[in-house]
Amino acid sequence: MRALAFALLISAAAGPALAQDLRPSGKLLLTGGVSTVEGSGGGGLSTWATTTGYGEAAGIGANLHATKVELSDFSLTTYGAAVGIFDRVELSYARQYFDTQAAGAALGLGQGFTFGQDVYGVKVVVAGDAIFDQDRWLPQIAVGAQLKKSDQGAIVRAVGAEDDTGVDYYVAATKLLLDRSLLLNGTLRYTEANQFGLLGFGGREGASLQFEGSAAYLLSKRLAVGAEYRTKPDNLAFAGEDAALDIFAAYAVNKHLSVTAAYVDLGDIATFKDQRGLYLSLQAGF
Amino acid sequence: MFIALLIMLAQPPHAVPGEEAVAPYAASNANAGASPVSGRALFQTFGGKAGIDRIVAATVDASVADPRTSDIFKATDLVRLKRTLSEQVCFILAGPCDYTGRDMKTAHRDMGLQTEDLTALIEHLQVAMDIERVPFAAQNKLLAKLAPMKRVIVER
Secondary structure: OHHHHHHHHHHHHHHHHHOOOOOOOOOOOOOOOEEOOOOOEEOOOOEOOOOOOOOOEOOEEEEEEEEEEEOOOOEEEEEEEEEEEOOOEEEEEEEEEEEOHHHHHHOOOOOOOEEEEEEEEEEEEEEOOOOOOOOOOOOEEEEEEEEEEEOOHHHHHHOOOOEOEEEEEEEEEEEEEHHHOEEEEEEEEEEOEOHHHOOOEOOOOOOEEEEEEEEEEEOOOOEEEEEEEEOOOOOOOOOOOOOEEEEEEEEEEEOOEEEEEEEEEOOOEOOEOOOEEEEEEEEEEO | OHHHHHHHHHOOOOOOOOOOOOOOOOOOHHHHOOOOOOOOHHHHHOOHHHHHHHHHHHHHHHHHHOOOOHHHHOOOOHHHHHHHHHHHHHHHOOOOOOOOOOOHHHHOOOOOOOHHHHHHHHHHHHHHHHHOOOOHHHHHHHHHHHHHHHHHHOOO
8 A cells, every 4th residue: 555655656756757858957056955864855854845956967966965973872874866857856765874883782782783774755846936936925845755664674673663664755845035045844744754764663653744844044055054853753662752953054065066064963762862963964966 | 221210210218329129019117027125225235226237247248158048149139138137137126227128928938948047047147246246145135036037937
């Protein structure tokens, strides 16, 4: 059922895109956002309604990203790739590694035990134009799905998750308030992912509706600063899960390279309190 | 002589020397495609009409030289384009100008413009505004007025 809905969304995405002419679309610096830890275009933690890349090759833009988050007791590393097609469709993939470091031993998993996850994403813009519709309140709206698969099925079930696979569905709305140099995003996500899915899916309850919001102020063509907030489910009995937040600065060296640095607070993770630290992400593309 | 007289008659009263004749149309500020900002401050930030003239000239020259967009301007009267574009920006920034050019839909009809063309122009405009030391936040207030024109300028 989940796989079917995911497949339907992908085919719905391909239809309108293929009907368009093969010509560059063109975008301004940073207007497509950066890469999230889940591979989709957005802020660092929250997915936006914009599509990734600058669409310079026949309307298709693509990028690669690498992100490192060093928390108090854990570290998260993600690599990924995303393709934006005709400003309408985005396909993405991310590979995440959540290293439990010394905490792994304390949790009985072993020093340096690492949870891994694959995230496959599809996003379709359904209405609005975040950049050009400056005379309308209507934001750019996109719907999307992220298929996530943990590679530690036995462990995530042992800690109380229902499943090692899950699909997040979301609706994102992004608006650039250009006369105030401000970009706002709000996303509703229907998810059962524990710690983004790294600790499996479901548990005490099933999927629930969660919120993520971002605000970014554009200081120059190249530099944006902002903050994000993302709520998450709290489904594992053994450890409470908190909302995530960050403050970030994103710098576009040019259309091919951008750097994002952030201070993130992911709250308590797997009984370890106050997981905070630095986030650094590099993104290369066209 | 007669033809020269006809050409002179065909020129709108706002034309400056060097402009080619155009088919008659009714000039109106409504053709500018955007309402002016409130207050005179932004106009001053852009260096008044002289600053706007320099920004527009630099933007047009760079767009003509840009291989992405040079073809678009092959048959364009650049003298008239610079004058009307400068009037338009001056009017939108609440300066003491009237816009005497055509409306946005008519002015861009059958040019086959696409978003990338607009993006290229905006990039040149941003550089020109940087050179005139217009602060980024002020630049965005002008771009916010121009951006919605995409819907009538871009044909597909």
